[in-house]
Amino acid sequence: xxxxxxxxxxxxxxxxxxxxxxxxxxxxxxxxxxxxxxxxxxxxxxxxxxxxxxxxxxxxxxxxxxxxxxxxxxxxxxxxxxxxxxxxxxxxxxxxxxxxxxxxxxxxxxxxxxxxxxxxxxxxxxxxxxxxxxxxxxxxxxxxxxxxxxxxxxxxxxxxxxxxxxxxxxxxxxxxxxxxxxxxxxxxxxxxxxxxxxxxxxxxxxxxxxxxxxxxxxxxxxxxxxxxxxxxxxxxxxxxxxxxxxxxxxxxxxxxxxxxxxxxxxxxxxxxxxxxxxxxxxxxxxxxxxxxxxxx
Amino acid sequence: xxxxxxxxxxxxxxxxxxxxxxxxxxxxxxxxxxxxxxxxxxxxxxxxxxxxxxxxxxxxxxxxxxxxxxxxxxxxxxxxxxxxxxxxxxxxxxxxxxxxxxxxxxxxxxxxxxxxxxxxxxxxxxxxxxxxxxxxxxxxxxxxxxxxxxxxxxxxxxxxxxxxxxxxxxxxxxxxxxxxxxxxxxxxxxxxxxxxxxxxxxxxxxxxxxxxxxxxxxxxxxxxxxxxxxxxxxxxxxxxxxxxxxxxxxxxxxxxxxxxxxxxxxxxxxxxxxxxxxxxxxxxxxxxxxxxxxxx
Numbered sequence: 001x002x003x004x005x006x007x008x009x010x011x012x013x014x015x016x017x018x019x020x021x022x023x024x025x026x027x028x029x030x031x032x033x034x035x036x037x038x039x040x041x042x043x044x045x046x047x048x049x050x051x052x053x054x055x056x057x058x059x060x061x062x063x064x065x066x067x068x069x070x071x072x073x074x075x076x077x078x079x080x081x082x083x084x085x086x087x088x089x090x091x092x093x094x095x096x097x098x099x100x101x102x103x104x105x106x107x108x109x110x111x112x113x114x115x116x117x118x119x120x121x122x123x124x125x126x127x128x129x130x131x132x133x134x135x136x137x138x139x140x141x142x143x144x145x146x147x148x149x150x151x152x153x154x155x156x157x158x159x160x161x162x163x164x165x166x167x168x169x170x171x172x173x174x175x176x177x178x179x180x181x182x183x184x185x186x187x188x189x190x191x192x193x194x195x196x197x198x199x200x201x202x203x204x205x206x207x208x209x210x211x212x213x214x215x216x217x218x219x220x221x222x223x224x225x226x227x228x229x230x231x232x233x234x235x236x237x238x239x240x241x242x243x244x245x246x247x248x249x250x251x252x253x254x255x256x257x258x259x260x261x262x263x264x265x266x267x268x269x270x271x272x273x274x275x276x277x278x279x280x281x282x283x284x285x286x287x288x289x290x291x292x293x294x295x296x
Numbered sequence: 297x298x299x300x301x302x303x304x305x306x307x308x309x310x311x312x313x314x315x316x317x318x319x320x321x322x323x324x325x326x327x328x329x330x331x332x333x334x335x336x337x338x339x340x341x342x343x344x345x346x347x348x349x350x351x352x353x354x355x356x357x358x359x360x361x362x363x364x365x366x367x368x369x370x371x372x373x374x375x376x377x378x379x380x381x382x383x384x385x386x387x388x389x390x391x392x393x394x395x396x397x398x399x400x401x402x403x404x405x406x407x408x409x410x411x412x413x414x415x416x417x418x419x420x421x422x423x424x425x426x427x428x429x430x431x432x433x434x435x436x437x438x439x440x441x442x443x444x445x446x447x448x449x450x451x452x453x454x455x456x457x458x459x460x461x462x463x464x465x466x467x468x469x470x471x472x473x474x475x476x477x478x479x480x481x482x483x484x485x486x487x488x489x490x491x492x493x494x495x496x497x498x499x500x501x502x503x504x505x506x507x508x509x510x511x512x513x514x515x516x517x518x519x520x521x522x523x524x525x526x527x528x529x530x531x532x533x534x535x536x537x538x539x540x541x542x543x544x545x546x547x548x549x550x551x552x553x554x555x556x557x558x559x560x561x562x563x564x565x566x567x568x569x570x571x572x573x574x575x576x577x578x579x580x581x582x583x584x585x586x587x588x589x590x591x592x
Binding site for chain 2: 115118121127128132160161163204206207229232233234236246
C-alpha cells in the first residue's frame with residue numbers, strides 16, 4: 001500500500017468538490033488554476049462545468065497545466081420511459097465519450113440512472129428490474145462506441161439510497177456481474193473496456209466489499225473515490241463529509257484496492273451544501289491535501 | 297398470493313405509524329382502541345410505548361381485544377465500546393424477550409445496531425467488521441435465552457443508509473448468512489428460532505431480493521413490513537411514504553414472500569415527521585386500511 005503521508009502525488013480533485021466557493025458557483029478554469037497552483041496533478045471534471053467553460057478552453061488548460069483526468073463525470077442515465085428518451089440518452093452518452101477522449105480522461109464514469117422520471121419526482125413506473133435491463137442494454141450499446149475509441153467505461157455502483165432516482169446499480173457485485181456479462185475478459189492483458197469506479201461513500205457499508213474488490217482485480221478497478229460518511233447525515237445527496245470526519249475506514253478500503261494492483265489516483269468527491277461549498281475553495285483544497293495525507 | 301382487496305384481515309399496524317397524532321404523542325392504549333374499533337386484528341408495538349403505558353396494562357388490553365402481535369419492536373443494538381456496554385445490551389435484550397413472551401408476540405424484531413456511539417453522533421471507532429462480530433455474538437447469546445422460551449428472533453436487515461448508526465446487517469443475504477450460522481435448520485419441521493423480518497423499505501432496491509427471499513423460505517420469513525420509498529426522500533429516517541405513494545412495487549415483493557408460504561400479517565410501519573405524524577391518527581389508520589387493500 002502506497003504511503004500518502006508525505007505528498008499528494010496521487011490526489012485527484014473531483015471538481016464538484018469546489019463547484020461552489022463561499023456558496024457561489026466557481027468556474028472550472030478557476031478550479032483548474034487553483035489545483036495547478038497547489039501541485040495537484042489530476043482532476044475529474046463534470047460535464048456541465050466543462051460545457052459552461054467550453055470544451056476547447058478546458059482542453060487547452062488541462063494540457064497547459066499537464067493535468068491528468070482521473071475520470072470524466074459523467075455518462076449514464078440510461079433508462080427512459082420511451083424510445084425517443086432512450087435514443088436521447090444514447091446520443092448524449094456518445095457525446096460524453098467524445099468529450100472524455102478530447103480531454104484524455106482515464107475513464108468515463110457511468111452513473112447509470114434509476115426509474116425514468118424519478119429524479120424529477122415523477123417516476124414513470126416502479127419496474128426496477130426493467131430499468132436494470134435498460135441499463136444493461138445501454139452499456140452494451142455504448143461499449144461498442146467507446147471500445148474503438150479506447151475510452152474505458154467505469155460503472156459506478158451508487159449507494160442503495162439512490163436506487164430510485166440516480167442509479168439502479170447499487171453494489172459492486174452487481175456492477176461486476178454487468179462487467180463480466182458485457183465485457184468478458186478474453187484478453188486479460190489488453191486494455192480494459194469496462195470496469196468499475198469504487199467510491200467509498202457508496203460501498204463502505206457492504207459486507208461483501210473486500211471479496212468483491214478481490215473479484216474485480218486490477219483490470220476492472222478503473223477509479224477510486226473518497227470522501228466520508230457523517231453521523232448524522234442530514235441530506236441524502238449533499239451532506240458528504242471530508243475524509244477523516246466520518247465513519248469510513250478509508251485506509252482499509254484503499255488497502256484492499258491497492259492489494260489488487262490499483263496504482264492510480266485517489267479522487268476526492270464531496271457534495272456539501274451546508275459545509276464545504278459554503279467555505280472558500282482555497283481552504284477546501286488545502287484541507288483535501290491535508291486529509292489526503294492523514295486520512296486516506 | 298392472497299387477495300387483500302376486499303378486507304383487512306391481514307393488516308397489522310406497527311404502532312410507530314400512529315406514534316403521534318396531530319403532532320402530539322398518542323398513548324398506546326388509545327392506539328390499541330383505535331385499531332380495535334376498525335377491526336384491525338394485529339399490531340406491533342414499540343417497547344417505549346409499552347413501557348409508558350405499563351406492560352400489564354398493555355397485556356390486558358391486547359387480550360381483551362383479542363389482538364395478535366405480528367412482532368415486538370425491538371431488541372438488538374448489540375455492539376458496544378466496552379464490556380459493561382455489552383452486558384447492558386444483553387440484559388436489556390433478555391427483558392425484551394420476556395416482554396415479547398408476556399405479550400405473546402409472533403417474534404422479537406432485532407435492529408442489530410451499528411458502530412457504538414454513532415447514533416448519538418459520537419462513533420467510538422470505524423470498525424464495522426468488529427461491530428458485525430459483536431452482532432453475531434450477541435444474537436448467538438440471546439438465542440440461547442429466547443429458544444427455551446419459544447420466542448422467535450427476527451433479524452431485520454436495515455437499509456444500508458443506517459449501517460453506521462442503526463444496523464450493520466444491511467441485506468437479506470447477510471441476515472440469512474447469520475441465520476444459517478447461528479441456527480442451522482436441523483429440524484425443518486420444528487418451530488423457527490431465528491429468522492428475518494423483511495421490510496420492503498429496507499430491501500426493495502436489492503438486485504438479489506427475489507433470490508434471497510427464495511433462499512429464506514417459509515421457515516425463516518417471520519415478518520413482512522410495508523411502507524413506501526418517496527422520490528425525493530427528504531430525511532434519512534422519518535420520511536417514509538404510505539403504500540402507493542412511492543416507487544416500491546409492493547405487490548410484487550409480497551408475491552415473492554407468499555410464494556414461499558408466508559401467510560402472516562402485512563405490517564404497516566411508517567415514520568413520517570413531516571406528513572403522517574402531523575395528521576390525525578383516525579385518518580392515518582383509515583388510509584392504512586384503504587392502501588392495504590389497493591396498494592399492498
